[in-house]
Amino acid sequence: MAKTRELVQRRKAVTNIRKITRTMELIATSRFKKAMDRASEAAAFTRKVAELTADLSASATDVKHPLLEIRETVKNVRLLIISANRGLCGGYNASINREGNARLREIRAVGATPHVDISGKRGINYFRQLSVRAENAYTQFEDKPKFEEVDVIAERYIHAYTSGAVDRVEVVYTKFFNAARQAVTTETLLPLAPVSDKPKAATSVEYEFLPAAAEILEQLLPQSFKVRLFKCFLDAAVSEQIARRVAMKAATDSANDMIKDLSRRYNRARQAQITKELAEIVGGAEALK
Secondary structure (H helix, E strand, O other): OOOHHHHHHHHHHHHHHHHHHHHHHHHHHHHHHHHHHHHHHHHHHHHHHHHHHHHHHHHHOOOOOHHOOOOOOEEEEEEEEEEOOOOOOOHHHHHHHHHHHHHHHHHHOOOOOEEEEEEEEHHHHHHHHHOOOOOOEEOOOOOOHHHHHHHHHHHHHHHHHOOOOEEEEEEEEEEEEEOOOEHHHHHEEEEOOOOOOOOHHHHHOOOOOOOOOOHHHHHHHHHHHHHHHOOOOOOHHHHHHHHHHHHHHHHHHHHHHHHHHEEEEEEEEHHHHHHHHHHHHHHHHHHHH
C-alpha cells in the first residue's frame, strides 16, 4: 500500500510540474513571435542603413570620420556581453558566458585591457564568481528592449571611442538567423565597417551630396552604429525566447514520459496488491473448511 501511495504522490508532483513547463512553453512561444517580428523588421532596416553607409563612404573617399578610424594599436577594448535575466532556457546563458570568458582571455593575451559591460543577471552572476568586475551592468532588458535605452549605451560608446578612451567596441550575443538557427557571436561594432550585401557592380552609385558629404555622414554613421547595437539586443531577446521554448517543450515531453512510466508502475503494483489480497481471501476460506 505504501508503494502505490508513493507512486500516486510522485505522479501528482510530475503532473503539476508538467502544467508549469507547458505554461512556460506557451508564454515563450507568444513572446518569441512578437520578438521575431521586431528582429526581422530591424534586420531589414539595419541592412539598408549599412548599404547606404557603405555606398556613401565609398563615394565620399575624401571624407574622414572618427567612427571609421581603425586604430593600429589596440590598448583598450570595450566588451559588452548580452545574457538573460532568467534561466530555464537550456544552454543559452552558459554558451554566452563561455564565449564572453574566452574572448576576455583573448583580449588579455594580446596585451590589451578589457573593459567589461554585462547585460543580464545570469551573466553578471557568472562573471562575479570569476572575479570579473563589470564596469556597467544592465538588467532592464527583457524580451522587448527599447531603442531609447540602447541609445544611452550607444552614446556612451561613441564618446569613449571618439575620445580615444577605447580602441574597439565588441559585443558577445546570440545572433538570430531564423527560427531554427541561432549562434553565439562576437561582433566588432566599432570601428564601423559596414558591408553591403549587394554585388559590387550594383554598389557603384554616383552621389551628389547636398549638404556636404561630411555633414551627412556625421549624422548617418552614429545612427548606423546605434541601429546595429539595438539589433544585437533584439537578436538576443528572440534567441532567448526560442531557447526557453525548446527547453520547456523538452521538459514537458519528459514529464509526459515520466507520467506514463509512473502510471504503468502504479497499475502493476495495484494489480499485484489486489492479487495478493484475493489470495489471502481464498486462503482464509480454505482454512475455514
